Structure formats: structure tokens, C-alpha cells
Amino acid sequence: DGGITQSPKYLFRKEGQNVTLSCEQNLNHDAMYWYRQDPGQGLRLIYYSQIVNDFQKGDIAEGYSVSREKKESFPLTVTSAQKNPTAFYLCASSIAQGTYNSPLHFGNGTRLTVT
Amino acid sequence: GENVEQHPSTLSVQEGDSAVIKCTYSDSASNYFPWYKQELGKRPQLIIDIRSNVGEKKDQRIAVTLNKTAKHFSLHITETQPEDSAVYFCAAKTSGSRLTFGEGTQLTVNP
Numbered sequence: 001d002g003g004i005t006q007s008p009k010y011l012f013r014k015e016g017q018n019v020t021l022s023c024e025q026n027l028n029h030d031a032m033y034w035y036r037q038d039p040g041q042g043l044r045l046i047y048y049s050q051i052v053n054d055f056q057k058g059d060i061a062e063g064y065s066v067s068r069e070k071k072e073s074f075p076l077t078v079t080s081a082q083k084n085p086t087a088f089y090l091c092a093s094s095i096a097q098g099t100y101n102s103p104l105h106f107g108n109g110t111r112l113t114v115t
Numbered sequence: 116g117e118n119v120e121q122h123p124s125t126l127s128v129q130e131g132d133s134a135v136i137k138c139t140y141s142d143s144a145s146n147y148f149p150w151y152k153q154e155l156g157k158r159p160q161l162i163i164d165i166r167s168n169v170g171e172k173k174d175q176r177i178a179v180t181l182n183k184t185a186k187h188f189s190l191h192i193t194e195t196q197p198e199d200s201a202v203y204f205c206a207a208k209t210s211g212s213r214l215t216f217g218e219g220t221q222l223t224v225n226p
Contacts, residue, residue, distance in 0.1 A: 033213070040221075041218075041219075042204065042216055042217065042218040042219045043159070043204065043216045043219075045213065048213060058213075090158060090159070103149050103161045103164060104149075104151075104159075104161070104214060105161075106158040106159050106160070107158060108157070108158050109157075109158055
């Protein structure tokens with residue numbers, strides 16, 4: 001889906017370094033989300049934002065931080081406090097969380113490897 | 116909060132057979148139930164969804180059924196093809212809440 005762009009596709013970092021994953025959408029969606037996916041596992045919610053300048057913790061927020069300064073952008077920072085940061089990270093957006101039948105649209109993901 | 120359980124975790128079928136994946140949810144207020152397909156290394160994509168005021172929805176070889184009383188919904192794929200092989204996720208949400216996903220089902224269609 002060209003509407004959500006995640007960059008880069010692959011990212012390599014050394015342990016102890018913070019790293020920021022980019023997510024941009026041009027769908028005019030209000031809500032944006034970050035999910036983490038480990039091999040063979042499901043989707044775990046890290047953070048989500050329903051509106052500019054507001055965001056909430058998901059189920060596994062420890063060691064991560066986000067900002068939502070613009071409607072189109074929702075960057076995720078993986079900090080050195082995240083104990084197991086190697087994973088596949090998916091960004092998603094939807095029309096509005098309050099709209100009951102608003103499906104998620106996902107980006108192509110960023111595969112982060114920390115050594 | 117909402118809890119969604121998905122079964123089975125893996126499913127292997129012969130090409131041409133049908134495949135059924137089942138999910139149960141805990142919040143009786145849930146009113147939207149999408150299904151996503153994720154091919155290896157790619158992003159999840161919405162394949163079908165159903166609202167709580169509908170009992171069944173079909174789209175070619177794919178159908179979803181919803182039983183609100185029992186709080187479960189199922190994905191049915193008929194005449195399976197090798198390209199149907201993927202991980203399938205169910206999800207549920209109420210108005211104003213975020214989607215809660217099941218753990219996923221790895222479907223393998225053997226030629």
C-alpha cells in the first residue's frame with residue numbers, strides 16, 4: 001500500500017544505540033499504530049496515536065518512545081533500554097479509532113537487527 | 116479489555132480442500148471483525164471483514180461467519196490454492212477501542 005511508507009526496510013544497529021524508525025502516511029488518517037512482530041509470532045501493539053500531539057502506550061511500550069507532531073508522521077524510537085529489540089516492526093494507520101469499522105492499513109515494515 | 120483466541124495455530128490442507136480458522140472474543144460489545152493475510156516477510160493485508168449486524172459475508176472463495184451469542188467468528192476458504200498459503204490473523208474491536216488481534220494461523224496448502 002503506497003499510502004504508508006516505512007523506512008528503512010532493513011536496519012542494523014549495535015547494542016546500546018538508540019534507533020528511530022520512520023513511518024509516513026498520506027491517507028489523511030487520524031490514528032496511527034506501531035506493532036512488533038517476532039518470528040512466528042503475532043502482532044503486539046507498542047504505541048498508538050489517535051490524534052496529533054497525543055499518544056498512548058500499547059501492550060509492550062517499555063523501551064520505546066514515539067512522537068506525533070504531524071498528522072502524517074509517527075516515528076518510533078527503539079531505545080537502549082529495550083532488552084530484545086531485534087524484530088520486524090510494522091506501522092499502521094486507520095481513519096479514526098472511534099470509527100467502529102475502520103480497518104488498519106499497514107506499511108511494509110522495518111526489520112531491525114541489533115547485535 | 117478484549118481478548119481474542121485463534122485456532123488452530125497451524126493448518127495444513129491439500130489443494131482444492133476447504134480451510135476453516137476459528138476465533139473467539141471476550142467482549143460482547145465488539146462489533147467489528149476483520150481478517151488479515153500476511154505472506155512471508157510482507158505486511159498484513161485486509162482480506163475480509165464483518166460487522167456485528169451481519170451473520171455472514173462472502174467474497175469469492177472467502178467467507179466469514181459470526182455468532183454473536185457464542186462470541187465466535189470463523190474464516191472459511193474454499194477450493195484452496197497454493198497462493199493461499201500464509202499467516203491469517205483475526206481481530207476484534209468495539210467502537211472507540213483499538214483492534215485486538217489473535218495469535219495467527221499458519222495455513223499451508225499442499226499442491
